[in-house]
Amino acid sequence: xxxxxxxxxxxxxxxxxxxxxxxxxxxxxxxxxxxxxxxxxxxxxxxxxxxxxxxxxxxxxxxxxxxxxxxxxxxxxxxxxxxxxxxxxxxxxxxxxxxxxxxxxxxxxxxxxxxxxxxxxxxxxxxxxxxxxxxxxxxxxxxxxxxxxxxxxxxxxxxxxxxxxxxxxxxxxxxxxxxxxxxxxxxxxxxxxxxxxxxxxxxxxxxxxxxxxxxxxxxxxxxxxxxxxxxxxxxxxxxxxxxxxxxxxxxxxxxxxxxxxxxxxxxxxxxxxxxxxxxxxxxxxxxxxxxxxxxxxxxxxxxxxxxxxxxxxxxxxxxxxxxxxxxxxxxxxxxxxxxxxxxxxxxxxxxxxxxxxxxxxxxxxxxxxxxxxxxxxxxxxxxxxxxxxxxxxxxxxxxxxxxxxxxxxxxxxxxxxxxxxxxxxxxxxx
Numbered sequence: 423x424x425x426x427x428x429x430x431x432x433x434x435x436x437x438x439x440x441x442x443x444x445x446x447x448x449x450x451x452x453x454x455x456x457x458x459x460x461x462x463x464x465x466x467x468x469x470x471x472x473x474x475x476x477x478x479x480x481x482x483x484x485x486x487x488x489x490x491x492x493x494x495x496x497x498x499x500x501x502x503x504x505x506x507x508x509x510x511x512x513x514x515x516x517x518x519x520x521x522x523x524x525x526x527x528x529x530x531x532x533x534x535x536x537x538x539x540x541x542x543x544x545x546x547x548x549x550x551x552x553x554x555x556x557x558x559x560x561x562x563x564x565x566x567x568x569x570x571x572x573x574x575x576x577x578x579x580x581x582x583x584x585x586x587x588x589x590x591x592x593x594x595x596x597x598x599x600x601x602x603x604x605x606x607x608x609x610x611x612x613x614x615x616x617x618x619x620x621x622x623x624x625x626x627x628x629x630x631x632x633x634x635x636x637x638x639x640x641x642x643x644x645x646x647x648x649x650x651x652x653x654x655x656x657x658x659x660x661x662x663x664x665x666x667x668x669x670x671x672x673x674x675x676x677x678x679x680x681x682x683x684x685x686x687x688x689x690x691x692x693x694x695x696x697x698x699x700x701x702x703x704x705x706x707x708x709x710x711x712x713x714x715x716x717x718x719x720x721x722x723x724x725x726x727x728x729x730x731x732x733x734x735x736x737x738x739x740x741x742x743x744x745x746x747x748x749x750x751x752x753x754x755x756x757x758x759x760x761x762x763x764x765x766x767x768x769x770x771x772x773x774x775x776x777x778x779x780x781x782x783x784x785x786x787x788x789x790x791x792x793x794x795x796x797x798x799x800x801x802x803x804x805x806x807x808x809x810x811x812x813x814x815x816x817x818x819x820x821x822x823x824x825x826x827x828x829x830x831x832x833x834x835x836x837x838x839x840x841x842x843x844x845x846x847x848x849x850x851x852x
Contacts, residue, residue, distance in 0.1 A: 427568035427829035428561065433547065433822065435467050436560040439531070440540045440549030447504060448494055448592025449535035454507075457588055460531050461511040464559065464586050468513045471567045472577050473584065477512035477608070480505050481589075481598040491597045492632070492754035499598075508532075508588040510599045512608050515566065515582040522797065524610030525839050526583040527566075527832070528600060528788060529559040530590035534814045546821050553806040554813035557820035558616040558828060559586060561805065565832025573837055575844040582836070583608055587788070593632070595757060596788035604791045612769065612839050613800040614832075615789040618813060621824075621831055623770040624778035624802040625762040627789040628675060630702040631709060631755035633716055635660055637684075639740070639747040641693035647736045651747055653695035654684040656727060656740055660748075661697055663723035668701070668715060674783055675703040675712060698753075702786060705759055713755065720750055758793035766799035769842070773834040775803065803835075804828060 442460045445452035465475050485491075486499050498504045533551040540549035547557065562584065570576045585608065589599030603609075615627075639651025661679055668677045677699065684695030701716065703709035724744045731741035767777060778784070785808070792800040805820065805828035812818045 427833055428564045428822070428826040432560050432564045433542065435463070436547055436552075436557055437540060437542055437549075438463060439556045439560065440547070440551055443537060444532050444551070445535050445537070446532040446589070446592035446594060447507070448498060448594055452535050453537070455532070457507060457531065458509055461509060461586055464531065465511060465513060468563055468584065471515070471563060471570065473513040473515050475511065476514040476583070477603070478509060480507070480509045481602055485598050485602045488597075490756040492593055492595060494753060495594055495597055505598060508598060510588055510603060511586040512603060513584040513586070515570070516577040517581065519581040521609060522611045523579065523843050524581040524583060525612040525614070525836060526585065526608065526610040527562055527614045527616060528585040528587065529555050529562055529616040530587050530599065530788065531556060531559060532588045532591050534591050536816070538816065538818050545823070546819050548817065548819040550818055552818050552820040553618050553811040554808065554818070555616055555804065557806075557825050558618070558804045561825040561828040562616055562832055565829035566836065568829060568833040569836035569840070572833065573840045576836060576840050579844050580840045581610070583610060590788050593754065595754070595786070596791055600788035601791045604795070609792065609795065609798060611798060611843075612766070612835075613789075613792055613798055614835065615787055615800070615802045616804045617785075617787050617802050618804045618806040618808050618811060619778060619802055620807055621803070621805060621827055622776045622778040623766070624784055625766050625800070626704070626784045627760040627802060628702045628704050628784050628786045629709065629757035629759045629790050630700050630786050631713065631757070632753040633699045633701070634751045634753055635697040635699070635720060636749050636751055637693070637695050637747055638749070639693035639743070642691040644689040644691065647691045648739060650691040651693040651740045651743065652737055653692050655731070655737055656744055656748065657682055657684065657695050657697045659727045659730075660720065660723045663726060664699065664716070664719050667719040667722070668699075670712075673703075673708055673712070675701060675708055676783070677701055703759065704784065705761070709755075709759070717750060720748070724748055758790050760789045760793050760800060763792070764797075764799040766801050769799065769838055770801060770803075770835065773831070773838040775831055775835065803831065
């Protein structure tokens, strides 16, 4: 009979973390992030298990000097306080060991905007980050603690790294949080990214790119609408055309026709505006094909718009000059995808963890930064569901039972990893 992996003190820690706002600043106006304080609280809890802090610092500005860093991140970093308030934490259990004898777990402590009331009952905890991903972060430590009780070799002959990062939400894509840690060598032979998967291991991760369709024309007053370029009509037409044309019927990725913005007044013709699209992809060739398809669709949409509105009274000028005033800007592109690596599936199966169904699409998370690193096995694993647990939405929650089950899963994975890399059988975790 094993020990209960999730203790009352773990839930106390989760409530404390939920009460500390850690909204990613890319999400817009929010209470000031208290990420430093949240990470220190997390590190203090980890120290009671035997962890020590290997790294706790804000990223250097130079990490953003790359073409694959989203423009929104580079723009935000013009304010030196942006990166200064976005530290990442690396915790180490045991001595510094080579990657082949190290397991790494990555979890993000930043959240989306929209703070939720923090409540706690015997069965459920609510609050922003309860399932994505402060709840998994707390259950992770509980699982490691249980695994260490069952496997004395863990923390001595087999090491564990834990990343508690900023920069996962808000479209940051791990470019200043996880990516610099991985590039600094903070990874193992086994790498687990803690995101809601319903306790099914997902050995792949998509990436996404963001395009902005820009119209830069001249506006007009409502008494003379034909004198200006009507960005609202042009972008609205293109939004419908792109939705119809880019619907990914024949590829795994998704197409999100997102924000459209021209203006707010009822008595103006707005000559400028933008339309945002997000395109996900599972492989680099798929991403390149989606990029080409978008360019073609915009060109064809402008041609169709011109033909449709050329003979109208109010929109003839817009139709005639649509091609000249419309362009495509890329706010984010060139990010890698994660493909299944090594024998991760065999290890997780031996630990009793089910596989994410191959027919279901993957999703995007910081696991993409393990792409191409040799001799590593990487998977995404966590409790709950992004949809069912209302992650990024009103009423986000985590059930205590699903956090407990995740702690057990972590303990089982670490026990199996330790058995393979030390030779001991370990004790059963229940």
